[in-house]
Amino acid sequence: ILNVEQSPQSLHVQEGDSTNFTCSFPSSNFYALHWYRWETAKSPEALFVMTLNGDEKKKGRISATLNTKEGYSYLYIKGSQPEDSATYLCALIQGAQKLVFGQGTRLTINP
Amino acid sequence: DTGVSQDPRHKITKRGQNVTFRCDPISEHNRLYWYRQTLGQGPEFLTYFQNEAQLEKSRLLSDRFSAERPKGSFSTLEIQRTEQGDSAMYLCASSLGVGEAFFGQGTRLTVV
Numbered sequence: 001i002l003n004v005e006q007s008p009q010s011l012h013v014q015e016g017d018s019t020n021f022t023c024s025f026p027s028s029n030f031y032a033l034h035w036y037r038w039e040t041a042k043s044p045e046a047l048f049v050m051t052l053n054g055d056e057k058k059k060g061r062i063s064a065t066l067n068t069k070e071g072y073s074y075l076y077i078k079g080s081q082p083e084d085s086a087t088y089l090c091a092l093i094q095g096a097q098k099l100v101f102g103q104g105t106r107l108t109i110n111p
Numbered sequence: 112d113t114g115v116s117q118d119p120r121h122k123i124t125k126r127g128q129n130v131t132f133r134c135d136p137i138s139e140h141n142r143l144y145w146y147r148q149t150l151g152q153g154p155e156f157l158t159y160f161q162n163e164a165q166l167e168k169s170r171l172l173s174d175r176f177s178a179e180r181p182k183g184s185f186s187t188l189e190i191q192r193t194e195q196g197d198s199a200m201y202l203c204a205s206s207l208g209v210g211e212a213f214f215g216q217g218t219r220l221t222v223v
Contacts, residue, residue: 006153032209043115043202044154046211089153093209098167099144101153 004092004102012108013080020076021105023090027071032093035064035075038104039086047075047088080109117203117215124193124222131189132218136205143186144212145178146202154202160186193222 005024013019025033032051036044048057053068061078077084087104094100116135124130136143141162146154157176158168162183168176175193180186190197200219204212 034211036212043214043216044204044212045214049211087153091212096209098156098159099204099206099209099212100156101146103153 004090004100006088006090006102006105008105009103010106010108012110015080015082015109015111017080018076018078019080019107020074021088021107023073023075023102025071025073025090025092026094027068029094030068030071030092031096033066033068033073034091034093034099035073036089036091036101037086038089044089075105077107080107082109082111085109115203115205115213115215117201117218119218120216121219122221124220126193126195126222128193129189129191130193130220131187132201132203132220133185133187134203134205134215135185136203137213138184140205140207140213141183142206142208142212143180144204144206145186145188146204148200148202148217157188157201190220193220195222198222 007022035047038044048064050066055066057064063076066073085108087106089104091099091101118133144159145157148154158178160180175191178188198221200217202217204214206212
C-alpha cells in the first residue's frame, strides 16, 4: 500500500498569518506530485502539478516546493485569508501509475 | 465541455440491494479514477482506467465492487449486496495522462 502522509491533520491559523504544511511520500519510482484544494460542498481542485526535484510553484499567495530525493513537499500560504479555509490534499503518482491521495490537512482561518 | 459529471448525486438504498453509479469524464481525458471518501478522510483509491482498460483495482476492495468503462468514455461503478459500511461519497475524476485530475461532484451513498 502506497503511503502518502500529510501533517498536520488540522490547523487553525489567525487571519493574516502565514502557514505551511507537509506531504511525505516514498521517494522510490517518483513520477509526479499534485496538490489540491477541497472546499466544503465543492469538488477538489488542482493547485499544482510538480514533477522535478527542486520544483517550486506559486499561485498568488500559495506556493509549494518539492524534494523527491527525501520524499516531501511543502505547501505555503502567505497572509492567510478566510477564503483559504479548506482541506488541502496532496497526491502522488509513482511510475506513471495511479493517483493516490493523502488524508489531507484541514485548514481553518480565524478572522 | 461542462466538466466531469456524476449521476446520481445522492442515493439511499436498503442493505442488500445493488446500486450503480455513472461518471461522464471530460471528453478528451483518457484516464478515469474512482475514489471513496468518508468523513474526515482523504479520497481512497478504488480503481482506474486508461481508455477502456482497467489498469488497477484496490486490493482493499471486495468482489462486490465492479467498474467498467466501455468504449473508453463514461464509466459505471456497481456495488452488489450493499452493506452499511459502503455508505460514503463516491468520487470520479478524469485526467489527460498523469496531469491534474478534474473531479465530479460525487455520489453520496447511504445504505440503510
